[in-house]
Amino acid sequence: MSPVLIPRPSVPARRGPAAAPRLGLLRRAAPALLGYLAVRLLGLAVLAHWAHGRGRGLWPLLATSWDSGWYLQIADRGYDHELGGPGHHDNLAFFPLFPALIKAFAAVTPGSRASVALVLAGVCSLLAALGVFAVGDRLHGRRTGTVLAVLWGAAPAAAVQWMGYTESLFTALAAWALYAVLNRRWAWAAALAVGAGLTRPTGVAVAAAVSVAALQAARTGGRGGRAAALAAAVAAPTGWLGYVAWVGLRLDRWDGYLAVQRTWTNQWDGGLTTLRMLRGLLVLSARPPLFLVAVSAVLVLSAALYVLCVAGRQPLPLLVFGGVLLVVVLGSAGVYFPRARFLMPGFPLLLPVALAVSRARPAAAAVVLGLAALTSAWLGGHMLLVWPGPP
Secondary structure, rough: OOOOOOOOOOOOOHHHHHHOOOOHHHOOHHHHHHHHHHHHHHHHHHHHHHHHOOOOHHHHHOOOOOHHHHHHHHHHHHOOOOOOOOOOOHHHHHHOHHHHHHHHHOOOOOOOOOHHHHHHHHHHHHHHHHHHHHHHHHOOHHHHHHHHHHHOOOOOOOOHHHHHOOHHHHHHHHHHHHHHOOOOOHHHHHHHHHHHHOOOOOOOHHHHHEEEEHHHHHHHOOHHHHHHHHHHHOOHHHHHHHHHHHHHOOOOOOOHHHHHHHHHOOOOOHHHHHHHHHHHHHHOOOOOOOOHHHHHHHHHHHHHHEEEEEEEHHHHHHHHHHHHHHHHHHHHHHOOOOOHHHHHHHHHHHHHHHHHHOOHHHHHHHHHHHHHHHHHHHHHHHHHOOOOOOO
C-alpha cells in the first residue's frame, strides 16, 4: 500500500501526460524525491569536503550559524519585549512557527534543539520537494514535476534547505497550499496559507495567492462551494496579519512590526535600491564579490522567468504567488545578499525551465540537471565558507 500525504481528489481530466494511470503520490513522486536527494547529497558532500579543508565543522555550520542562531534563541528564551536602540537587531523580525516547532519537538526528543532544527529542515525539504512535484505533475505531468523538484533542489542558495532555516518549511507550506488551490480544497489551502504566514514575512504571497483564487472561485461556484471559497479567502491572511498585530501589541505601537524591520534596515522603496545595487555590481564595479554577482543573476533571471510564466498563462494562484514574492523581495530597500535565498521558495518561476528540460532529449536533460546540481553544490560551499556574511 502506498502512503499518500494529501488525498488526490477527483478532478477533471488533466492536461498532457499527467492523465496517465494514477499511482499513489509517493510512488508516483519516487523519481522526483530520489533526484532531489541526489542533488542535495552532492551539495552536502561538497560542503563537507570544503569545510574539512578549512577546519570547519559541518554540524555547527548547518545547525547554529547566522539565522539558525536566532531561531534557536527564540526557542530557548522567547521574543524580545521592547524595541532595541540603534544597531540592535530585534528577534521579533523572525516569525514564530519554526522556533515553536523546534521547541515542541525538542521537548519530546532526546536531541538538542539545534539537532531538532536540522531534522525538521530535512523533513520539511522532502515534504517541499514532494509538494513541488505535485504542483508540476498536476499541471504538466510526471516528467515535468520530477524536473521541477530537482531544479528546486539545485537552486543557487539550496544549501540552506538542509540548514536550521525556514526556507524548507515555508516552501512545503507554499507548495501544498498552491496544490490545494489547484484542486479547490479550500480548507487545506487556507490552513496552509495561515502556516506560511506564521513562517516568513513573504507568507503574504501565499495568502494573496489563496485569497485571490478563492475569491475568483466564489464568483462562479455553487452555494456550498462559494461559502467554502469565501471562508478561505478571509482566513488565508490571518497567520501573517496575526503575527504582525501581535508584534504591535507587544511593543505597544501600531507600527511595531515596521519598526522592528527598520532595526534590520529593511524597508520597501519599490525597487530603487535593487536597481542601484544591480547597476553598481554588474556595471560600475571592477571586481564585484562573486556571491553578490550570483545573487544579482538570480534576481534578473527571476524577473525574466516571471515574464515567461505570464506569457505561458500559468494558473492565477501561481502567478499571484510568484508576483507578490518578486514585489516584496525586489522592492525591498534592505539587505541585498540574502535575496537569492528569499526567492528560492518561488518554485513556480522554474516551471518554464522545467517544461523545456522535460521536453528535451534525455541526454540533454541529464546534462542540464547535472550542471545545475554541480553549480548549486559549488555555490553552496562558496556561500557558507568563502562569502563572509550570512547566506
